[in-house]
Every structure is written in structure tokens, then in C-alpha cells.
Amino acid sequence: MAAKAGEEWGRPSGGWGQRWWNRVCSGSVNGRVLVGAVTVGSWTLVARLAMMGQDLALAYRFGIGDTLDAFVMASAIPGVTVTVLASALESAVVPAYIRVREAGNHDLKQWIGTLTGWAALGLATITAVLAMALPQLVASMAPRFGDEKIRLTLTLAVAMAPMVFLRGLGFAGRALLNAEERFRTAALAAAIGPLAVLAVLAAGFGVEAAAWAVVAGAALEAGWVALSLRRLGMLAAPRWRPIRPLAPLAGQYVATLGGSMLMAATAVVDQITAARLEPGSVSLLMTAGRIPLVLSAVPALALATAAAPRFSRLVSAGDRRLARQTLETYTRWIWRAGVPAVVALVALSPKLAILVFARGAVQSDQALAMARVQACYFLQMPFYVAGVLGARLLAALMLNQALVWIAVGGLLAKVILNQLLGWWMGLAGLALATSLVYLVTWAAIRGTLRRQRWGE
Numbered sequence: 001m002a003a004k005a006g007e008e009w010g011r012p013s014g015g016w017g018q019r020w021w022n023r024v025c026s027g028s029v030n031g032r033v034l035v036g037a038v039t040v041g042s043w044t045l046v047a048r049l050a051m052m053g054q055d056l057a058l059a060y061r062f063g064i065g066d067t068l069d070a071f072v073m074a075s076a077i078p079g080v081t082v083t084v085l086a087s088a089l090e091s092a093v094v095p096a097y098i099r100v101r102e103a104g105n106h107d108l109k110q111w112i113g114t115l116t117g118w119a120a121l122g123l124a125t126i127t128a129v130l131a132m133a134l135p136q137l138v139a140s141m142a143p144r145f146g147d148e149k150i151r152l153t154l155t156l157a158v159a160m161a162p163m164v165f166l167r168g169l170g171f172a173g174r175a176l177l178n179a180e181e182r183f184r185t186a187a188l189a190a191a192i193g194p195l196a197v198l199a200v201l202a203a204g205f206g207v208e209a210a211a212w213a214v215v216a217g218a219a220l221e222a223g224w225v226a227l228s229l230r231r232l233g234m235l236a237a238p239r240w241r242p243i244r245p246l247a248p249l250a251g252q253y254v255a256t257l258g259g260s261m262l263m264a265a266t267a268v269v270d271q272i273t274a275a276r277l278e279p280g281s282v283s284l285l286m287t288a289g290r291i292p293l294v295l296s297a298v299p300a301l302a303l304a305t306a307a308a309p310r311f312s313r314l315v316s317a318g319d320r321r322l323a324r325q326t327l328e329t330y331t332r333w334i335w336r337a338g339v340p341a342v343v344a345l346v347a348l349s350p351k352l353a354i355l356v357f358a359r360g361a362v363q364s365d366q367a368l369a370m371a372r373v374q375a376c377y378f379l380q381m382p383f384y385v386a387g388v389l390g391a392r393l394l395a396a397l398m399l400n401q402a403l404v405w406i407a408v409g410g411l412l413a414k415v416i417l418n419q420l421l422g423w424w425m426g427l428a429g430l431a432l433a434t435s436l437v438y439l440v441t442w443a444a445i446r447g448t449l450r451r452q453r454w455g456e
Contacts, residue, residue, distance in 0.1 A: 064287070072286045077130070093253075173228070179309055196220065271285075274430065284373070295345070320452075323396065338382030353374055399448070406448070
């Protein structure tokens with residue numbers, strides 16, 4: 001069932017290209033992680049650019065104002081929910097799946113079917129509860145929205161609620177694909193949703209149609225992942241019977257879920273704070289953060305996705321020392337590349353904002369306001385990338401409980417910094433607070449890893 005490198009990335013069956021590829025994939029752990037990271041990064045960049053294109057198209061079409069504020073706030077509620085559930089699921093599933101597969105004493109299809117069954121049941125329950133709670137959530141998160149704006153936000157949020165179930169299943173399948181190092185297939189799935197929204201906007205439909213397109217894109221994404229698993233012989237019918245190998249996964253998932261919820265709450269704090277400011281603040285904050293998000297998420301997801309299976313295999317084989325050395329090697333590369341990139345991007349932020357944002361219904365003065373926010377977001381890049389990579393090693397070591405306490409500290413720091421820096425700098429202060437939180441989080445992850453025994 002394991003993926004062969006030459007099959008995964010479309011290399012020919014013979015020739016110098018295949019021989020070079022086989023040498024790299026059978027070489028050092030750092031080399032194999034680098035190959036995987038380049039693959040993941042390339043296709044993740046496509047997906048992230050599609051997502052950024054979706055957000056820019058929304059801004060160009062509706063402008064920085066009430067309509068886009070309503071869409072951003074409405075999509076944030078199911079979006080944050082599924083991100084929390086999915087990120088925790090991937091962190092827990094990859095090491096658990098590899099342990100079961102390497103042990104070789106359990107039926108993998110039975111294990112996958114049981115995982116699918118319980119995940120589907122949990123996601124359906126959460127989706128139903130979320131849909132019933134939306135009126136209270138919207139009212140509490142955006143108390144300064146007017147009645148008409150509240151109604152639009154609620155309408156859009158209800159339309160997008162099924163995204164939680166559909167994208168959650170898609171993420172569970174993508175975790176299995178990543179565990180088998182089918183990185184390209186998993187990364188491409190993330191581009192389907194934004195492309196569906198772009199198609200609706202290009203056809204001239206309104207904001208409600210864009211909300212339905214989000215759900216349609218999530219359904220197409222889940223279908224793509226299911227077909228990919230079927231081709232690999234990994235698609236299994238849902239089962240709801242207890243199975244012993246799922247017990248460690250459940251424990252780690254609960255711990256990881258707590259950490260993910262707390263870290264996601266930092267983004268919700270921003271949305272709530274911005275919603276209390278002048279109209280357009282929510283959409284301005286979201287739009288200004290898109291370029292830094294792409295530039296941070298692509299290398300972070302590339303390295304973390306490629307390294308997670310390797311970390312899990314090394315830890316399972318008892319080679320913890322090599323896992324730590326791999327992390328340290330890539331952390332050094334992150335600083336060497338990240339610090340000069342941040343300096344350049346902060347300096348170029350005003351020109352970049354005018355070039356990218358000052359189009360359609362977005363005015364030049366709004367683009368300059370975005371530049372200040374964007375520059376503060378750029379500061380997070382090396383801390384974010386290094387922190388995500390370190391968190392994957394903690395997950396491989398089954399230390400997800402530590403991530404919960406780290407997330408608690410990050411959330412407390414975010415609340416305090418938002419009050420202080422938001423009062424002093426406005427929206428730019430919220431962005432700077434986010435960057436400082438990622439600094440604190442990375443330092444805490446590094447400190448936790450330094451206290452582990454590595455078999456030296």
C-alpha cells in the first residue's frame with residue numbers, strides 16, 4: 001500500500017531522471033524530507049494562490065465594506081471550526097496510522113473504515129450543533145453590526161455550515177494520503193474550493209451564491225480525496241465498531257484538538273476585536289493578511305507535511321536522535337532564508353499593497369492601510385514555519401498534551417497583546433500581536449523539545 005516515490009510524482013520508469021530520483025529518495029532523511037517538501041510546497045502554492053485569488057476577487061467585487069465584512073465573519077465560524085478539527089486530526093492520524101501499518105498486526109482497511117465512521121459521525125454532530133448555535137454566535141461575535149448586516153451574516157453562515165462536515169471528511173482523507181506520502185494528490189484537493197468560488201464570481205453571481213459555492217467546493221474536494229483513496233485501495237466503508245488501535249489515536253486527538261482550539265481562538269479574537277471597530281475593519285484585516293499567510297503557510301505546510309511521516313517512522317524505529325537532528329537542520333535553513341525575506345517584504349509592503357489591492361472597489365487609501373497591517377503580519381513568517389515544524393515532531397513523540405499548554409499561553413498572550421497593541425496601533429497592532437504570539441509559541445515548542453531525552 002505504501003506509495004512509491006517514482007509513481008507518486010510521475011517519474012518515468014527508467015532513465016537518468018528515475019535513477020536520480022531513487023538516489024535522493026533512498027538517501028539521507030534530510031534529502032527525503034527536502035524532496036517531499038519541494039513537492040508539497042509546489043502544489044500547496046497552487047492551492048494557496050487559488051485561495052488568495054478567491055479573497056482578492058471578493059474584495060474587488062464587493063469592496064472593503066459591509067458585504068465583505070458579513071462574508072468574512074460568516075465564513076470564519078464554520079471555517080475556524082473545520083480548521084481546528086482537521087489540523088488536530090492530521091497531527092494525530094499520521095503517526096497513529098504509521099504505527100499501525102509498521103506493526104503489521106492489524107487490518108488497515110478495517111482501521112481506516114473505523115476511523116472514517118467515527119469521524120463522519122462526529123463531524124455530522126458538530127455540524128448540526130453549529131447550525132443551531134449560529135444565531136447566538138453571530139450576535140455575540142459582531143455586536144456592532146447593524147440589523148441588516150447581522151441578517152446577511154447569519155444567512156451566509158447557515159449556507160456555509162455544511163462545509164464543516166464535507167471539508168472535515170476531506171481533511172481526514174488527506175491525512176491518510178500524506179501518511180502514504182501522496183503529497184501532490186492531497187495538496188491539489190485544497191485548490192478545488194477556492195476555484196469553485198472564483199468560477200461563481202466570474203459568472204457575475206452575488207455574495208449568497210459565493211457562499212453556496214464554498215459548500216460545493218468542499219463537496220468536490222471530499223469527492224476528489226475519496227477517488228484518490230480508492231485508486232490506492234485505501235477507501236473503506238464506514239464502521240462504528242470499537243477497535244483497540246484507535247484508542248491511542250483518540251487520546252492524542254483529544255489533546256491535539258484542545259491545542260488547535262486554543263490556537264484558532266487567537267484568530268477569532270482578531271475577528272471579534274475588528275468587528276468592534278469601524279465598518280470594513282474585518283474585511284481589511286482579512287485581506288491584508290492574505291499575502292503573509294500564503295508566504296508563511298506554503299513553506300510551513302510543505303516542510304511539516306513532508307517531515308511528519310519521517311518523524312513518525314524515526315520515532316517508531318527508536319531513532320529519536322536523527323529526528324531531532326533533522327528538525328535542527330531545517331530550523332537553521334528557516335532562519336537563514338526567513339530573516340532576509342522578512343526584511344525585504346516589510347520594506348516593500350507599501351508598493352506590494354498598492355500593486356495587489358488597489359483595484360476594483362478597493363481604494364488607494366485602503367490599500368495603504370492594508371500595507372501597515374501586512375508589514376506587521378510579515379514578521380511572523382520564520383516563527384510560524386519553525387513552530388509548525390516543531391509541533392509535528394512533538395506529535396510524532398506523542399506529546400500533544402504539551403501543545404495544549406503551549407496554546408493556552410499563546411491565547412492568553414494574544415488577548416493581552418491585542419488590548420495593548422490594538423489600543424496603540426489599531427488594526428496593525430492586532431497583526432503585530434499575532435506575530436509576537438507565534439514568537440512565543442515557537443520558543444515554547446523549542447523549550448519543550450530541548451527537555452526531551454534523545455538517546456544520545
